[in-house]
Structure formats: C-alpha cells, structure tokens
Amino acid sequence: MHRPSPIETQLATELAEARPDLVPGFTAELPGARAAVLTRLWRALAHEPLPWVTRRVRGAHSLALRLADGRALHGPHADPYATDAYVTAVRLDGVRYDDAARLMTDLGWPHSAGFAAELDHSAASLALSRADREFPAKKWPGRDWEWEQRVVDGHPFHPNCRSRPGFSAADQLAFGPEHRSAVRLETVPVAAGDCLLTGDWPDELRDGGRLLIPVHPWQAVHVLKDGPGEPWRTAHPLMSLRTLAVPGGPHVKTALSARLTSSVRDISTYSIEAAVTLSSFATDLAARTDGLLHITRTLGAASANSPDLAAVLRESPEAYxxxxxxxxxxxxxxxxxxxxxxxxxxxxxxxxxxxxxxxxxxxxxxxxxxxxxxxxxxxxxxxxxxxxxxxxxxxxxxxxxxxxxxxxxxxxxxxxxxxxxxxxxxxxxxxxxxxxxxxxxxxxxxxxxxxxxxxxxxxxxxxxxxxxGPLPAKALTLMRLTPQTPGDQWAALPNPLMPAR
CATH class of the missing domain: 1.10.510 (Transferase(Phosphotransferase); domain 1)
Structure with a gap:
C-alpha cells in the first residue's frame, strides 16, 4: 500500500482547513495523479538524451533502460505523444515504483533530490486540481477564461505539469485557474521616472507622476513583501497562472516569481523593451496569412526596473x-x-x-x-x-x-x-x-x-x-537535472510518420 509523501500529507492537512469537503476527493485522486506524473517521467527517461541512460532495449511487450551504474529500469513501451496515464509502475532492478518522486530519489542522479520534490508537488497538486474540477458540460463556455479553467492537468508532457512549490493548498484554490476563483489584482505606485515604459499606459493606472503597476497578490505577499498593494480590478487567472483576464478589459501579464513547471516566472527588462516593437512587427507580418492568424496586440508594458515588479497589458483574444x-x-x-x-x-x-x-x-x-x-x-x-x-x-x-x-x-x-x-x-x-x-x-x-x-x-x-527527420522536443527532465546548463536542451523524438526501428 502506498504511503503518502510529506508533501501529500501537508497538502491534505492544509486542505482540511481550507476546503474540508475536498479532502476525500483529493485522497481518491492521488493514485491517478501519481500515474499521470510517472507517465510523463517515463516518456522522458525513454526518449531524452540523459547521460545516465546508456542503452534502451525494446522488447516484445516492454522497454528496458540500461543505466550507467549497471542497474536496469523496466517499463512499458513509451509513446512520446500519448497523453493518457498508461504507466502505473516501473521496476528498478526488480523493485516496483508507482510514483515518480520516489523513483527519482532512488535513481540518485545529480540534482535528483530537488527534482524529486518538484515531482512530488506535481502529483499532489494535480490530485488537488482533479478533486475540484467541474466535469465539462455539453454547452461550451462563453468567455475565454472559462475555457482555460477546463485545463485541469496542466502541461501534457512535462513531469512537473502541476508543480507549484511555495503555493499552499489555499494559494492554489485562490489562484489556480482550474479552481475557478476570481483574483483581486493590486497595484504598486512607482515614480514614472523610475520606470521603463513602452506603449500606452492607461489613465486608470496612473496617479499624477506615478505609474500604478498591477501586481499579483501572491507576489505582493511573498516576493515584494511590502504588504498588500492598492486594490485595482478583479480578474480571472489563465493557464499561465500569472496572466489574468480583466472582464471587459485587457489580459494582464504579471510578474509571479515562483517556479511553475520549470521556470521562475518574472518579466525581464528585455521583454519590456521589446514588447511593443514585437507586437507591431508581428501584427503586420500576420497580415500575410490571409486572415488565418491574428496577434493579440501589446497595449503597454511597464517595469519598475525590476523583473519582480513589472506588467504587460495585452488585448483579449475575444477581440478576434x-x-x-x-x-x-x-x-x-x-x-x-x-x-x-x-x-x-x-x-x-x-x-x-x-x-x-x-x-x-x-x-x-x-x-x-x-x-x-x-x-x-x-x-x-x-x-x-x-x-x-x-x-x-x-x-x-x-x-x-x-x-x-x-x-x-x-x-x-x-x-x-x-x-x-x-x-x-x-x-x-x-x-x-x-x-x-x-x-x-x-x-x-x-x-x-x-x-x-x-x-x-x-x-x-x-x-x-x-x-x-526526428521531431525536436524540449528535453524537459534533462533541463531540470542539469540546471548548470543554460538555455533549452533538446530531445529527438521518433517521427510518428516513420516506422519504429
């Protein structure tokens, strides 16, 4: 019988305080969530150029991975494009593993411990997301953010599909789009002369000689730590978590300096500088597609010369x-x-x-x-x-x-x-x-x-x-296990049009 991990226990305890009605569902969803994360990890182990895997042997009904330290991993054949959770367990030298975090811990590769904690958080957060989901009704949603709320499982191929370290159960319920909450955005006033601004900044986000920069409430408390900002508008979180839709207004991309999936989601000065130039150029280029592509225009972008305090305003896709x-x-x-x-x-x-x-x-x-x-x-x-x-x-x-x-x-x-x-x-x-x-x-x-x-x-x-040729895909697990290597790393996936060899 699976023993709950410390993170699963912690989230269950927090959930009992925040939403006790979800605790039974959370517990029931844990096995499926573990399988979903393990399936994504097995895809990576089977196809990414991991230096600790020296050989992959396809059998009639299974796949064997020979490891550099002499051990062997056995599991099912890995379709790199499958989205179902088809891996419920793998075996490392004959020992059965049904969750990705424990497997990664025992593999003992460089940076395994940190990655294992992320995998553990991913499975627990995924179980929480599934416990609170509303099954799709036959009638399609009417607003853009309602579509985004239906994407419960996150990234279809990343083992960290729902990893949100630093977010308590209450934080996830308050800010995760799949939990269908509205978020009260705040603003922080900054002297205009101390800001980098491109594009137009609306009057409602100005106060005399100061710019009012929209801030995600989690960022205000956990990163800026200056206490809550001034309440501004209520908005609906989108799939990226840090971008929110203001009803009747723009989409607001906020700095949210937390590690979500793989990256820390701040907003660089480079992005602010390039935002409006890119938007104008891409909008003109999209006109060459005979109306088949539209770009959501960047209205304005501002930064208090810090990636932790910045925002980008974009038009809503509903305009198209x-x-x-x-x-x-x-x-x-x-x-x-x-x-x-x-x-x-x-x-x-x-x-x-x-x-x-x-x-x-x-x-x-x-x-x-x-x-x-x-x-x-x-x-x-x-x-x-x-x-x-x-x-x-x-x-x-x-x-x-x-x-x-x-x-x-x-x-x-x-x-x-x-x-x-x-x-x-x-x-x-x-x-x-x-x-x-x-x-x-x-x-x-x-x-x-x-x-x-x-x-x-x-x-x-x-x-x-x-x-x-082979199909390129980001080597997402390799990137988490080699954080000292900057930039993207890549896997060459078997082309689905070509027979397996």
Missing amino acids: AAPDERVLPVAALATTDLPGSPSWLAEFTRLTLGVGLRLLDLGVALEAHGQNLLVVLSGTGAPLRLVYRDLADIRLSPARLTRHGITAPGLTGRLVTDDGTTLRRKLFGSLVAGALAGTAGSGPALATALETAARDLPVTPDLTALLE
Whole structure:
C-alpha cells in the first residue's frame, strides 16, 4: 500500500482547513495523479538524451533502460505523444515504483533530490486540481477564461505539469485557474521616472507622476513583501497562472516569481523593451496569412526596473471572435469531443501547420504550444483561424525576412537568430511535439493527421525536415537535472510518420 509523501500529507492537512469537503476527493485522486506524473517521467527517461541512460532495449511487450551504474529500469513501451496515464509502475532492478518522486530519489542522479520534490508537488497538486474540477458540460463556455479553467492537468508532457512549490493548498484554490476563483489584482505606485515604459499606459493606472503597476497578490505577499498593494480590478487567472483576464478589459501579464513547471516566472527588462516593437512587427507580418492568424496586440508594458515588479497589458483574444464563434487555447481542445474525429483533427492540423510554416518561411518561428496558440471555432466546431499571444519567446531570422523583402525589427539578443535548426526546433517543438501531439493524444493519431494535412501544404525545406527527420522536443527532465546548463536542451523524438526501428 502506498504511503503518502510529506508533501501529500501537508497538502491534505492544509486542505482540511481550507476546503474540508475536498479532502476525500483529493485522497481518491492521488493514485491517478501519481500515474499521470510517472507517465510523463517515463516518456522522458525513454526518449531524452540523459547521460545516465546508456542503452534502451525494446522488447516484445516492454522497454528496458540500461543505466550507467549497471542497474536496469523496466517499463512499458513509451509513446512520446500519448497523453493518457498508461504507466502505473516501473521496476528498478526488480523493485516496483508507482510514483515518480520516489523513483527519482532512488535513481540518485545529480540534482535528483530537488527534482524529486518538484515531482512530488506535481502529483499532489494535480490530485488537488482533479478533486475540484467541474466535469465539462455539453454547452461550451462563453468567455475565454472559462475555457482555460477546463485545463485541469496542466502541461501534457512535462513531469512537473502541476508543480507549484511555495503555493499552499489555499494559494492554489485562490489562484489556480482550474479552481475557478476570481483574483483581486493590486497595484504598486512607482515614480514614472523610475520606470521603463513602452506603449500606452492607461489613465486608470496612473496617479499624477506615478505609474500604478498591477501586481499579483501572491507576489505582493511573498516576493515584494511590502504588504498588500492598492486594490485595482478583479480578474480571472489563465493557464499561465500569472496572466489574468480583466472582464471587459485587457489580459494582464504579471510578474509571479515562483517556479511553475520549470521556470521562475518574472518579466525581464528585455521583454519590456521589446514588447511593443514585437507586437507591431508581428501584427503586420500576420497580415500575410490571409486572415488565418491574428496577434493579440501589446497595449503597454511597464517595469519598475525590476523583473519582480513589472506588467504587460495585452488585448483579449475575444477581440478576434464573432458573437457566434468561440476562441480557446489549443490545450483546451482536449476537453472537447472534437479531436476524436480524424477529419476534424486533419483540418485543424492543416490550419496550424500551414500558418506556422508560412511564418517560419518568412522568418518568424512561433512558440506555438497549447497555451500561446488559440483557435477560433465556428458554432459547429470547425477551426476557422488562429490567434497567438505572448511574443516573448518567438525567434526572428533577419536573413529569411530580408529574403522576402521584409525589414527586420530593430532588436538584438536571444530573439534573433538565423540558425535553421534553432528556428525549426522552436516551431516544431512547440507546435507539433506540443500543441498538435497534445490534441491528437497518441502517436498514431498524430501521424494520420500530419500525413493528411501535409498533402495540401506547399513543399518547402522546413516541411521536408518536419516529415522526414526526428521531431525536436524540449528535453524537459534533462533541463531540470542539469540546471548548470543554460538555455533549452533538446530531445529527438521518433517521427510518428516513420516506422519504429
């Protein structure tokens, strides 16, 4: 019988105080949550270039991993594109493990202890999210944030899909979008001369010679530690947790200096400086897609010269949907019946790949994962066009832009590269190995959709690379186990269109 971990016990204790009615559901959801996290970890162990795994041996019914220290791990075959929790246990030298945290602890690799704590928190938080979920009604939500509240399980492939260290049970209930709470944003006044400001800053966020910077209440208490700010507007948290939708107003991206999934979510000075320039450039470029892509414009961005006290105001994606249409993040498609139709999935794949490859050819690689990429659906569910938000991690190729007679924006730094591998990794890793795989739910379904959609797409070197080579995906577990290595690290996943060898 599984013994609860300290984090599971802690969350259960906190939950008994905050929402005692959820304790039975939390307990009941723990086994499934552990399996979901273990499945994501097994995918990483099976496919990422981990230096502690020296060989992978495919048997008739299982997969064996030979470790550098002589031990062996055994588990089921690992479909890198599957979203079901199909791994309930693996065996390390014959010992059964049914949770990812205990397995990672006993593997004993560098930085295993810290990563194991994150995995433990991920499973416990996931159980809490599932315990409080509302099962989707047949009627689709009417507002954009209601779609985001349906994404209960978080990242479909990251073992830290729900890791929120530093967040108590009460914090998660108050601030997690899946718990459907409204959040009262606060503001901190800063002398305008001490701020970096790009774009327009609304009058309601000005006080004489001071800018009022919206602050997430968790940030105000745990990071700024100057006490609560001035109450401003009530807003609804979106999937990223730190971005919130103000009813009738903008989406507000706040600094939230907590480690969520992998990264600490502050807002860099570089992002503030580039925000409006990127927005204007990307909006103009999207016009070359014949109305199939819209960019949510950045209205204004401000920082008190600190990544811990900054905010970005963006227009709502609802601006690009007619009254009889729905706009939703691609991650929320898995909460509908739409991906179950092969013809619908092929049509959606054709739309997203066509737009993504068109922009890549022009010189812009979108980070089009299921959170940043949204789709506009007709009243009958047909995918009509796309909306993209949050340009902070796209990549621009001056050489490709110049080839098409497009003047590159005056930006330098990490956003700018002409390296083809880097550009393709950015798009393919987020869109195909991320958004499309998460929507399809399995390798076979993804393969069918890609094969069908590709017949109608222009043949370019980028499309050929996608269809004939390994599929890049961020090596999310390797990155957590090698924090001393800066930047993204990558895995080469088996192409779903090519038979396994």
